[in-house]
Amino acid sequence: MSPQPTPPRAEGDPAIRPRHPSDPPQTPPEKAGEPLLRIRGLGVQFGGFHALTDVDFDAREGEVHFLIGPNGAGKTTLVDIITGLTKPTTGSVSFDGQQLVGHKEHRIVHFGVGRTFQAATVFEALTVGENLDLAASYRLGLRRLLRQPRGHADAVVEALEVTGLADEVDKSAGALAHGQKQWLEIGMLLAQGPRLLLLDEPVAGMSPDERTRTGELIRYLARGRTVLVVEHDMDFMRRFADRVTVLHEGRILRADATVAEVQADPTVQEVYIGRARDDRNSAGRSGAAAAGAPAASDDEEAA
Amino acid sequence: MEQLFSQIFVGLSIGSILLLVALGLTFTFGQMGVINMAHGEFIMAGAYTTYVVQQALGDGATSTAFLLSLPAALVVAGLLGLALEALLIRRLYGRPLDTLLVTWGVALILQQLARDLFGAQNVEVKSPGWLNGGTEVLGVGVAYNRIFIMVLALAATAGAWFVVSRMKQGRRMRAVMQNRQLAAASGIGTAAVDRRTFFLGSGLAGVAGVAITQLGSVGPTLGQNYIVDAFLVVVAGGLGKLRGAVIAALVLGLCNSLIEYWTEASLAKVIVFVLIVAFLQLRPQGIVAQETRGLA
């Protein structure tokens, strides 16, 4: 039914070329200045359940920071708190010196924080162009919103270009393929020009090609911004992460490490292998998870 | 002081009527999320069932007829609900606003049907002798029919509670309401559970209809008088929460009777409506809230 997603168009643009393992790390983490995002002592309870406990977390400009951990580790909750969807019980979230806790979701967007959701949410009744235009117009006052739009802003054109959706500009977003919807959602973020992007499982349900394409997109986004990615897919993490933080049962297990450090960490392995064993036992899945490649991608779960 | 007791009794009595008419909604609306605007007409169907049973048994058996009407109305209204669920509501899951409008259309049709079957004139349901008159308790005059309605409301609530929390059927019902997919995956036939929930919810409306015959006479638009109040009770109580509905009904009943005592009937109704809107500002999830995480 739906057309195949546009193949990656990265050739010729060095900035969105896939990263090879031999490449030097793009961001020298130790040398970066003040973190753009600084979280201290964050805790949240739902009823009696401690979803997050005493979380400290930093992310710097220009880095792609992966947030991993088994289900229920509190990854999405952390994103929810940063974006104002959930109120923390304790702790603070400061972004570029601005305290985020206590602000409404839409105010936080105005501070320069954007996010996507596990299930791609685009406005299906609108066209691709209209979706992007709407995202790009969020700073307009009501008077200008009431005018009929003519042409596209540069930010929209850039987003179309980067996501490879230019051909689909007049297509209804509801008619896009699954991967394209994810890209459109990322494109909408891009059109808003945020400084911190939070992507919640951006490659869930994608084919290997699409994953690569998305990874390239993420690397493109990271130029001059901070990208925080919540993911289960370890392979994807290995290919595209600058820094990794591991969460487990609401606590930080390993903070701000490199991919190699995380892979070598025995506690992390324990958490993941234990989980993989559980998965095998309960769902009868073949144990694809070996040491060093901790978890199978959780497509089914994310769907 | 005696006046205050009197008004408290009146409030509890109004509250028990509200509870009766709203009880069925805590199932169909609260648990299934179906806005059934024909709920009032199911109440009306229950009332007409009482009339028909009485006519069939003749004048001598008023008491028997009345008691027999309770199960009869449960079945008649329940079957109407079942038919509505199977023919229309089933096709409209996930479209709550459309369900609301469609069931309103059904309500109009049922009203006109009642008019054509029983005449535009109201019909008279005779009261059994033991419901006439009243007595005095602590200097407060209490009518027997009011006591009966309170007892019936209590019994119906207890019955509903029993079904939901003690019977296998009820556990399935709750499972489906909490997570439809998961319940389906665990081998529960969700369609069958929906049907039974709807039967029960609609049947309870029928029972309320029997009680209401004891308040006034029975006419085609009888249900319209109760539908808005009933929904407000469920919304204010917290969706699908039996406990919330009980509290909301009684509080609304008391508010109504006390405010009416100091002001007047029309103003009291307006004030109560405004209070509910204000209350929902403070607690949009109602009196008894479901603990949820995020919005998903």
Added chain:
Amino acid sequence: MLLAACGSDSGDSGSGGGGGGDTIKVGVLHSLSGTMAISEVSVKDAELLAIEELNAEGGVLGKKIEPVVEDGASDWPTFAEKAQKLISQDKVAATFGGWTSASRKAMLPVFERNKALLYYPVQYEGLEASPYIFYSGATTNQQIIPALEYLKTEKKAKSLYLVGSDYVFPRTANKEIKAWAAANGVKVLGEEYAPLGSTEFSTIVNKVKAANPDAVFNTLNGDSNVAFFKQLEGAGLPATKLPVVSVSIAEDEVRGIGASKVEGQIVAWNYYQTTPGAANEKFVAAYKKKYGAKRVTDDPIEAAYLQVKLWAAAVEKAGSTDVEKVKAASKGLTYDAPEGKVTIDGDNQHIYKTARIGVIQPDGLIKTVWESKGPIKPDPFLKTYPWAKGL
């Protein structure tokens, strides 16, 4: 498409038409659907019976009367709209219609604007005398004031409690009652209104009980009466202990309420099915013959019937259906109605009527227990009552 569907029935709206051809058209405009249909269908039936009888006797001015029946749908704007239609499209000679004051108030400007005639058959709150309306029901001084006098003299009531549905008639009537009470040394202990259609009277009954009046004056509408009486009884105040005079319950309402629930209650009207006289016997027989033995006649039904006959008599006398001529011919016109001889008052176009107080019997009929000495002159603005000055 729409325009074509709307039809192209053009033409001017002359007054007092309906006379063209072999028939004379008249409008019959009542609620045949909606909440008021309960009461108004019977009234429409009575009007059609009267028209049928007239036609059987050869019609008026040698022409058959052709009724155009319209549904007001219990909605006041619809009454106004349908009245306009009857006048300008059907060109009726006169219209018989309305029940609620609200429907009459909605139609009044239409009839005045078009200089067309409306006959209105129901007792109402008075304070109105449109030159284009004939009022065949009672005004205040022919129903409410006699009922008050009855309570004061026969029941020795020194205090009253007023209970009514929340709409115009009860509120206005109670204003008049309070003025009367002040002038007659009767105390009004309280005044309560229930929303229309309400069946919740516990609080009102509590208030009545606490006030302990000698009698209750009841202007509740239809269904609310059942709930009110039930709750009065439940509170230990049956009809035998606390007399309640009702002015909105007639035989037709009793039929819906159930006689057992209002048995022994006092009502005030100008006509009952049991009212003696040959004219009434003939009317009741004809009505039951046409509509079934179970049907009953009552005051508004009788007024609806007699107003058609009054119009026909006026047309015959005027020799024309022209509105101004019919109005002129109606002055002082008399007719032997089922309720007795009635006369049209030339000044306010109301009718002289005999006031009758009755008690509801177990069979649902009403027995007259008191009646005024002859027909009372209608006085819609209560000009002849000094206490009514401030109203």
Added chain:
Amino acid sequence: MSALLATVRRRVVGPREELPARIAFAIVAFLLIVVAPSMLSDFRLGLLAKYLVFAIVAVGIALAWGRGGMLVLGQGLFFGLGGYAMAMHLQLAEAPDGQPPAFMTLTGAEHVPGIWGPFESTAFTLAMVVLLPMLAATLLGLLVFRSRVRGPYFAILTQALAAAFVIFLVGQQQFSGGTNGLTVMTFFGLDLADPDDKRTLYLIVVAVLALVFLIGRQLVRSRYGRLLVAVRDAEDRVRFLGYDPTLVKVVAFAASAGMAGLAGALFVPVVGIISPASLGIVPSIEMVIWVAVGGRLSLAGAIAGAVLVNYAKTELSEQLPSAWLYGQGLLFVVVVAFAPRGIAGIGEWLRENRGRLRRGRDATPAAATTVEEGA
């Protein structure tokens, strides 16, 4: 690649079928302004005026419900605010000098109620007719949308408010005229009995409807209109795009309230009376059915729906009152359950499938035929 982007950059986004729409608008305007007054009798023209007044309400409902997903079951409240504001002014204007307005003969009150005072002023009244409902809607919307009451809860809440408003009006007879409502005979110098003046009134109604339609169209086609659709379909997503959905919804809700108020104000001279019976739960939900029948997603459809349903009501209820009540119920059931796009949907369906019909059955289906409802 870059050539494509260049065209994207330049292209006017939005109205794609501007010309046919303009031609249709011109034809309808011609029919309403020229043909109808010359072909219809005074009575029928009066009825058409009433239908068009209702069409104004329908445009507002299509905006709030169709576009914004807010099922407004209490438009009677706003219709009534506008209507009563106008009726109060007209009654004051009609009253002879030194005499109380007509409705007061019943209440017997000595003084004109204080709340009537400001409505002596024409300018104040004209402003209030629109502003009063808009203010009420804004206040309600801010409260209700902020606490994220939406969907059916919002619908039931608005319904309860309409019910409360009616009870309030009935109870406050001394300033509202109670169940009788308020009747008027003139409208700013127009004599409502005079056929020529009624024709003028009809043209005023047509003009206001055109204006309301154009405003609604502008709202729908602007970025704001898309934003409204976005809020309807995924309110939470919009929040994370940096918009406050509360404000987005309040604007549409207030606009629809203002339109209802304007319609109420015109209803008064067109019909000659405003009373609580026209504002309660049942009339309010009837307003929704006009829009459902016409097509909730289309403003023009909503107008057509209001006119057609009311025309059918007039005709059918004259001939078969009982059948009309069944018909109305069935209309609700059939249209909402099985044809949620209403009359407008038929046209869209034809347009979408035109190619396929012409090409025959084996052709590929046109892209994106599914327009999801925002129910």
